Amino acid sequence: MDLALSLSGSSPQNAVLLAGGVVVSLVLFYRWALPKPIPGIPYNKESVNSIFGDASSMVAHTSKTQEMFDWMVQQNVKLKSPIIQLFVRPFGKPWVVIADFRETQDIMVRRTKEFDRSIFFSEISGKITPSSHFSMRTDAGFRKHRRWIQGLMGLGFLHDTAAPRIYEAGLDLLQLWEQKSRIAKGHPFTAAEDIYRTAMDAIWAIVFGADPDNNVTKAQLRLYATIKSIELNNDLDTEAELPAAPFPAAVQSVLTLTDSVSTSIKSPVPKLAHWRLRQTATMKKAYKDKDVFLQEEIQKALNRVTGKKANEKLITCAIDDMIQREMLLAEKEKREPEVLSSGMSDEILGFIMGGHDTTATAITWGLKNLSDFQDVQSKLRDELHAHHAEAVAEKRLPTFQEINTTTVHYRDAVIEEILRCSNTEYGGIRTAMVDADVLGYRIPKGTEVFLMGNGPSIFSPEFEIDDSLRTPSGIESKDKIGVWKHKGMAEFDPERWMVEDKATGQKVFDPSAGPLLTFGLGERGCYGRRMAYVEMKLLITMIVWNFHLHKCPEALSTNAAIDKMTHVPQQCFVRPVKLLR
Numbered sequence: 001m002d003l004a005l006s007l008s009g010s011s012p013q014n015a016v017l018l019a020g021g022v023v024v025s026l027v028l029f030y031r032w033a034l035p036k037p038i039p040g041i042p043y044n045k046e047s048v049n050s051i052f053g054d055a056s057s058m059v060a061h062t063s064k065t066q067e068m069f070d071w072m073v074q075q076n077v078k079l080k081s082p083i084i085q086l087f088v089r090p091f092g093k094p095w096v097v098i099a100d101f102r103e104t105q106d107i108m109v110r111r112t113k114e115f116d117r118s119i120f121f122s123e124i125s126g127k128i129t130p131s132s133h134f135s136m137r138t139d140a141g142f143r144k145h146r147r148w149i150q151g152l153m154g155l156g157f158l159h160d161t162a163a164p165r166i167y168e169a170g171l172d173l174l175q176l177w178e179q180k181s182r183i184a185k186g187h188p189f190t191a192a193e194d195i196y197r198t199a200m201d202a203i204w205a206i207v208f209g210a211d212p213d214n215n216v217t218k219a220q221l222r223l224y225a226t227i228k229s230i231e232l233n234n235d236l237d238t239e240a241e242l243p244a245a246p247f248p249a250a251v252q253s254v255l256t257l258t259d260s261v262s263t264s265i266k267s268p269v270p271k272l273a274h275w276r277l278r279q280t281a282t283m284k285k286a287y288k289d290k291d292v293f294l295q296e297e298i299q300k301a302l303n304r305v306t307g308k309k310a311n312e313k314l315i316t317c318a319i320d321d322m323i324q325r326e327m328l329l330a331e332k333e334k335r336e337p338e339v340l341s342s343g344m345s346d347e348i349l350g351f352i353m354g355g356h357d358t359t360a361t362a363i364t365w366g367l368k369n370l371s372d373f374q375d376v377q378s379k380l381r382d383e384l385h386a387h388h389a390e391a392v393a394e395k396r397l398p399t400f401q402e403i404n405t406t407t408v409h410y411r412d413a414v415i416e417e418i419l420r421c422s423n424t425e426y427g428g429i430r431t432a433m434v435d436a437d438v439l440g441y442r443i444p445k446g447t448e449v450f451l452m453g454n455g456p457s458i459f460s461p462e463f464e465i466d467d468s469l470r471t472p473s474g475i476e477s478k479d480k481i482g483v484w485k486h487k488g489m490a491e492f493d494p495e496r497w498m499v500e501d502k503a504t505g506q507k508v509f510d511p512s513a514g515p516l517l518t519f520g521l522g523e524r525g526c527y528g529r530r531m532a533y534v535e536m537k538l539l540i541t542m543i544v545w546n547f548h549l550h551k552c553p554e555a556l557s558t559n560a561a562i563d564k565m566t567h568v569p570q571q572c573f574v575r576p577v578k579l580l581r
């Protein structure tokens with residue numbers, strides 16, 4: 001008999017058959033949807049009994065703390081293994097999480113054919129810069145885009161274009177804090193937004209050239225010039241709440257787009273979470289505004305580049321350099337230039353977002369460290385004075401050239417330690433491009449591999465791993481980077497980067513003293529690392545030279561963070577007092 005015909009009848013027997021069929025289908029679906037562990041790699045045993053896997057535990061943690069990456073590495077510690085798997089995406093493949101610096105270094109630096117840039121960030125930020133090289137595998141498209149920004153990390157561009165723009169933004173910050181300190185009358189005030197504004201002014205001017213209409217610190221200064229005083233609590237340990245000037249549309253669009261990632265990054269269904277955000281009026285406006293301003297800026301740059309006379313040197317900002325480079329490449333390759341392409345505008349926006357959020361976040365952590373560790377702040381100021389004796393004698397701030405070209409070992413150690421402790425980025429992610437063996441386990445092709453720089457090896461003792469489980473290249477490179485002493489690994493201590501120079505007996509900064517993963521590593525490590533150091537050198541020197549950052553009350557100095565595009569401190573208060581020269 002035809003089954004459909006029989007089921008269409010309404011006898012109790014048929015109803016039972018139908019219900020049984022539904023139950024069997026649901027059971028089969030449930031069993032299909034349960035997490036499928038990769039053989040051998042440790043995991044939370046209870047997680048394979050639910051289709052949500054580890055997602056419920058992760059969401060519970062992120063809802064409580066606003067952080068996610070600390071939870072991931074805690075699972076390595078809990079499972080006592082440098083390599084584990086987590087089931088975070090319902091119906092998706094497991095994530096492999098590795099918390100061992102030597103293995104991470106091997107994967108990022110030497111096993112680049114087996115592990116390439118992950119699609120994780122494209123998923124969480126999908127439609128913001130889909131054609132930027134950040135989202136690409138290391139292929140021909142990636143190399144083409146890289147050529148556009150090739151000139152921007154050269155010493156010439158960094159010293160002649162980037163450094164003066166950062167210094168100018170820093171001078172505005174110093175003025176802003178004089179104004180804020182005047183109004184706050186000794187109360188602490190939040191500094192995070194000031195630093196994000198300064199970093200935005202710096203990168204904006206580096207990319208587009210000086211742009212007073214979009215200078216967001218100067219807008220803040222104009223606002224404070226009109227404020228004589230504000231209402232303050234009698235308790236000097238309470239926050240002085242100061243108003244903020246609104247951002248111009250173009251800058252606001254970049255900030256809104258950057259911030260949108262904070263929702264999708266912690267969602268088990270990031271594409272859907274970001275899609276929902278994109279339906280809001282705020283996000284629609286942000287997309288529209290950024291398209292308008294980018295097209296306008298590209299057109300202006302194109303006019304500048306094509307209008308310049310032969311042999312005229314005109315590169316004053318990143319966008320001109322990028323466009324000129326693409327015009328020359330197109331001419332050489334006998335094709336139309338792709339100056340007005342979505343690839344070019346995504347590359348420009350990606351450069352601004354990559355350069356702004358990261359450096360600002362690292363500096364906000366730095367301000368917290370310097371306020372909490374008064375001895376480090378004093379030693380840093382003494383070292384800066386000793387190395388810029390002429391500026392001290394002339395009672396002035398060192399120039400950007402002086403700061404940029406003077407080696408101050410202790411300052412470099414302080415910056416490296418700020419970067420290490422900030423966890424601005426927790427490490428990196430790669431996709432296994434083939435079935436690959438790691439630490440004795442086979443990771444199947446297509447698996448997302450999280451390489452953690454926020455746990456064992458960096459902040460707690462490394463796992464003991466037999467060398468027989470490592471690759472020959474991993475064994476060979478064993479001593480290239482030092483190992484942190486186990487005592488006090490999690491503490492902020494710049495001295496860990498200072499080692500004795502055998503020839504002179506002096507203590508000098510050693511960037512290989514121990515592991516650091518904040519910039520990632522290898523060919524797909526941070527492209528802007530050199531610019532980040534220039535910015536941190538300049539801004540930290542300028543701040544410490546001009547102000548004593550007094551300790552803030554404990555209630556305003558927690559180390560809690562929020563995982564967004566970067567690992568942002570929830571509190572960044574300062575109590576700066578201007579130093580007389």
Ligand code: HEM
Pocket residue numbers: 108117133134135350351352354355356358359362424425427428429517518519520521522523524525526527528529531532
């Ligand atoms: C403290 C500041 C910074 C931190 C902590 C940081 C961190 C990172 C990290 C972790 C990555 C991914 C690395 C990997 O997967 O191995 C990355 C990539 C990148 N960063 Fe940075 N970054 C900083 C500053 C900058 C600056 C100033 C720029 C440019 C103005 C920049 C541009 C880029 C670019 C273009 C990439 C993509 C590289 C690629 O896909 O190959 N970054 N950064």
